[in-house]
Amino acid sequence: MKRRVYMDHSATTPVRPEVVEAMMPYFGESFGNASSVHGFGQEGRSAVESAREKVASLIGADPEEIIFTSGGTESDNLAIVGTANAQVKKGRHVITSAIEHHAVLNTCTALAKAGFEATVLPVDGGGLVDPEELARSLRPDTVLVSVMTANNEVGVIEPVAELAAIAHRAGAAFHTDAVQAAGKVPLKVDELDVDLLTISAHKFYGPKGIGALYRRKGTRILPIMRGGHHERKLRPGTENVPGIVGMAAALELACGEMPREMERLRGLRDRLQVGIMNGIADVRLNGDPDHRLPHLLNVSIIGAEGESILLSLDAYGIACSTGSACTSGSLEPSHVLIAMGIPPEIAHGSLRFSLGRMNTGEDVDYVLEVLPTVVGRLREMSPTYKKARP
Numbered sequence: 001m002k003r004r005v006y007m008d009h010s011a012t013t014p015v016r017p018e019v020v021e022a023m024m025p026y027f028g029e030s031f032g033n034a035s036s037v038h039g040f041g042q043e044g045r046s047a048v049e050s051a052r053e054k055v056a057s058l059i060g061a062d063p064e065e066i067i068f069t070s071g072g073t074e075s076d077n078l079a080i081v082g083t084a085n086a087q088v089k090k091g092r093h094v095i096t097s098a099i100e101h102h103a104v105l106n107t108c109t110a111l112a113k114a115g116f117e118a119t120v121l122p123v124d125g126g127g128l129v130d131p132e133e134l135a136r137s138l139r140p141d142t143v144l145v146s147v148m149t150a151n152n153e154v155g156v157i158e159p160v161a162e163l164a165a166i167a168h169r170a171g172a173a174f175h176t177d178a179v180q181a182a183g184k185v186p187l188k189v190d191e192l193d194v195d196l197l198t199i200s201a202h203k204f205y206g207p208k209g210i211g212a213l214y215r216r217k218g219t220r221i222l223p224i225m226r227g228g229h230h231e232r233k234l235r236p237g238t239e240n241v242p243g244i245v246g247m248a249a250a251l252e253l254a255c256g257e258m259p260r261e262m263e264r265l266r267g268l269r270d271r272l273q274v275g276i277m278n279g280i281a282d283v284r285l286n287g288d289p290d291h292r293l294p295h296l297l298n299v300s301i302i303g304a305e306g307e308s309i310l311l312s313l314d315a316y317g318i319a320c321s322t323g324s325a326c327t328s329g330s331l332e333p334s335h336v337l338i339a340m341g342i343p344p345e346i347a348h349g350s351l352r353f354s355l356g357r358m359n360t361g362e363d364v365d366y367v368l369e370v371l372p373t374v375v376g377r378l379r380e381m382s383p384t385y386k387k388a389r390p
Contacts (some may be wrong), residue, residue, distance in 0.1 A: 002316070002317045003316075003317050003366060004317040004319075005317060005318045005319065005359070005363045005366055005367060006319045006356070006358060006359075007318065007319060007320045007353045007354060007355055007356075007359065007363070007367070008319045008320055008321050008352075008354055009203075009295065009354045009355060009356035010152055010155075010180060010203070010295075010296055010321070010352065010354035011321055011354070012202050012203070012208065013202060013203060013204065013205045013206075013356055013357075014205065014358070015202075015205060015206060015207055015246070015250075016205040016206075016250060016253060016357075018249065018253060019205060019206055019207070019246045019249045019250045019253070020246075022245055022246060022249040023207065023242040023243070023245050023246040023249075024242075026044065026047060026241045026242040026245055027242050030043045030044060030047070030241075031044075032044045033238055033239075034047070034048045034238075034239040034241050035228070035230065035238065035239070044239070044241045047241055047244070047245050048068070048239050048241055048244050048245075049063070050248070051244045051245050051247065051248035051249075052066045052068070052244075052248075054248040054251070054252055055212055055247065055248050055251055056214075058187075058251050058252060058255050059182075059187050059188060059189055059197070059199075059214060060188035060189050060190055060191070061189050061214050061216075062217070064217070064232070065189075065214055065215055065216060065217060066212055066213075066214060067212060067213045067214075067215060067231045067232065067234050067235050068210065068211070068212050068231060068235065068239065068240070068244050068247075069210075069211045069212060069213055069231075069235055070209055070210065070211060070240075071200045071201075071202070071208070071209060071210065071211035072101070072103060072177065072179040072198050072199070072200035072203075072211050073103040074211065074235075075198035075199070075200070075211045075212065075213040076101070076103040076104050076107060076146075076175075076177055076198050077103065077107050077224055078213055078221065078223070078224055078234065078235065079146070079175040079196040079198060079213055079215075079221065080094065080104065080107045080108065080111070080144065080146055080175065081107060081110075081111065081224050082221030082222050082223065082224055082234070083143060083144045083173055083175070083196065083219070083220070083221050084111055084116055084143060084144060085221075085222045085224075086220040086221050086222045087143035087144070087173075087220065088143075090141065090143050090171075091139070091140065091141025091142060091143050092115060092116040092117060092141060092143070093116065093117045093118075093119065093139055093141045093142045093143065094108055094111060094116060094117070094118050094119070094142070094143060094144045094145070094146065095118070095119045095120075095121060095134065095137055095138070095142060095144070095145045095146070095167075095172075096108050096118065096119075096120055096121065096145070096146045096147065097120065097121045097122075097123060097129050097146075097147050097148070097158075098120050098121065098122055098123055098335070098336075098339035099123050099127055099148070099151050099153075099154075099156075099335070099336045099339050099340070100146065100147070100148055100177065101148065101152055101177055101179070103177070104146050104148070104177055105120075105335075108120075108146070119137045121133055121134060121137060121147075122339065123339055123340060124340070125340055125341050126156060126287060126288030126289075126291070126340070127151055127154050127156035127286075127287050127288055127336065127339075127340050128156060128158065128159070128288055128291065129147055129158055129159070129163060131159060131162050131163055131166055134147075134163055134166050134167070135166050135170075138166070138167065138170040138172060139170075140170075140171075142167075142170060142171075142172040143172060143173065144172060144173050144174070144175060145163065145164075145167040145172050145173070145174050145175070146174075146175040146176070146177070147160065147163050147174075147176060148176060148177040148178070148179075148180070149176045149177065149178040149180070149181040149187070149192070149197075150178070150180045150181040150184070150185070150292075150293050151180065151287070151336060152179070152180045153286075153298060153334055153336040153337070153350075153352055154286045154287030154292070154296070154298040154336060154337075154340070154352075155180070155287055155292040155293035155295075155296030155297075155298065155354075156287045156288045156291055156292050157181070157185065157291045157292060157293065158176075158291075160174075160176050160192050160193075160194065161191060161192050161193050164176075164192060164193040164194050164195075165193055168193070173195040173196065173219055174193070174194050174195050174196070175194065175195065175196035175197070175198070176192065176194050176196070176197050176198070177198045178197050178198055178199055179198055179199060179200045179203055179211075180203060180293065180296075181293070182199040182200075182203060182204055182251065182254075183203065183204030183205075183250070183251060183254030183255065183258070184204070184254075184258070184262070184293050184294065184295060185258075185262070185293065185294070186258065187199075189214055189216065194214075194216070195215070195216045195219040196213060196214060196215055196216070196219060196221075197213070197214040198211065198212075198213055198214075199211060199212050199214075199251075201243065201246060201247035201250055201251070204250050204251060204254040205250045205253070205254065205357065206243075206246050206247045206249070206250030206251065207242070207243050207246045207247070207250075209240065209243055210240055210243030210244060210246065210247045211247075212247065215234075221234065223235065223236065225237070261357070262294045263294075265294045265295040265355050265356075265359075266294035266295075268295075268355050268359060268360075268361065268363075268364055269294060269295060269296070269297050269353075269355055271361065271364050272297055272353060272355075272364045272367065272368070273285065273297050273299075275364065275365075275367075275368040276297075276299060276368065276371065277299075279368060279371070279372050280301065280371065280372050280375055282301070282302040282303060283299050283300070283301055283302070284299060284300040284302065284342075284346060285297075285298075285299055286298040286299060286300055286337060286340070286342065286350060287340075295354055295355045295356065296352065296353070296354045296355075297352070297353045297354075297355075298350060298351070298352045298353075299350065299351055300337070300342065300346045300347065300349045300350045300351075301349045301350075301351065301375055302346055302349055302385070303349070303375075303378075303379045303382050303384070303385030304349050304374075304375050304378040304379055304382065304385070305348055305349060305378070306322035306348055306349050306350050306351055307322055308378050309322075309349075309351060309371075309374055309375065309378065310322050310351070312374040312377070312378070313367075313370065313371070313374060316370045316374075318366070318367055318370060320351055320352060320353045320354075321351070321352040321354070322334075322350055322351060322352065333347035333348050334347050334350060337350055353367070
């Protein structure tokens with residue numbers, strides 16, 4: 001039987017058995033609509049509110065500040081569009097960064113087409129936003145700044161607290177997409193000083209199709225969908241009770257294991273990084289080496305196309321990524337790497353390894369055994385690759 005190694009946890013994670021167990025009653029005997037007033041419905045309502053309290057406590061928020069959504073994309077849209085529409089009397093200017101997830105970038109682009117103005121901040125070669133650049137870009141009519149906590153492709157962790165303080169001094173609200181950070185690194189909304197924060201359960205071993213938006217008390221947003229009065233009139237639609245329960249259970253488990261798991265994954269990632277750098281010539285590390293997620297490694301392998309490497313590794317049972325899962329199938333080089341100043345021909349050779357609970361040292365060794373052979377074969381077929389001179 002072919003060995004299978006999954007190193008694409010930044011795309012999605014398997015649902016933990018404990019999470020499935022917590023969810024199961026709400027698919028069957030406790031199936032009631034959480035908005036119904038009878039006993040069946042109140043069982044669901046009790047589960048939703050218990051989960052809300054749990055999620056809130058894990059990020060240092062109050063329960064009434066948590067809005068459940070269908071995932072990270074909806075939460076980002078609600079935060080950005082909802083804030084912009086609520087603040088039109090103040091202004092029509094929003095700011096984001098060049099390396100955001102498309103759930104943020106495309107939403108800001110849509111706002112620009114609707115009469116707002118969007119400023120996109122550059123990043124340095126490591127993927128970091130310069131706080132001084134943000135300060136220079138703020139205007140009296142700026143209503144929102146949205147900069148992610150940690151990047152989904154290279155893992156760089158942004159100076160969110162510093163950026164948020166700058167935005168607040170200018171009277172702008174601050175949103176952070178923390179989808180990749182939740183369950184991986186500590187997240188406390190007061191320490192980050194954010195007004196809005198996005199998380200999604202399937203990134204930390206919870207179910208797909210459920211997420212949450214933290215909204216600080218006093219932060220004005222308007223709903224982006226029309227319907228009932230669910231989720232404090234901000235997110236209409238029947239609550240996904242099993243998903244909400246599963247999300248809370250998964251986040252509680254991830255946060256409880258975080259200190260130990262962070263160290264373990266950092267050790268595996270560094271072992272993988274050293275092995276690749278020592279075993280293959282002409283490899284570039286992408287992303288700031290000192291400010292990054294503990295489980296994620298992004299490298300560019302010069303002279304070999306990333307998609308070809310990916311497919312070759314898949315034949316050996318190894319799953320990784322060439323970048324964001326949401327842009328797989330695109331022939332365009334990563335917008336994140338391009339924003340970091342990496343030439344397109346090098347960006348095309350990028351690979352993202354994102355490790356998780358199931359990965360072991362043996363998995364890392366297997367990748368290090370297979371990858372040099374795959375790269376060597378692809379480079380031999382490349383008409384342009386020339387081996388670096390010593």
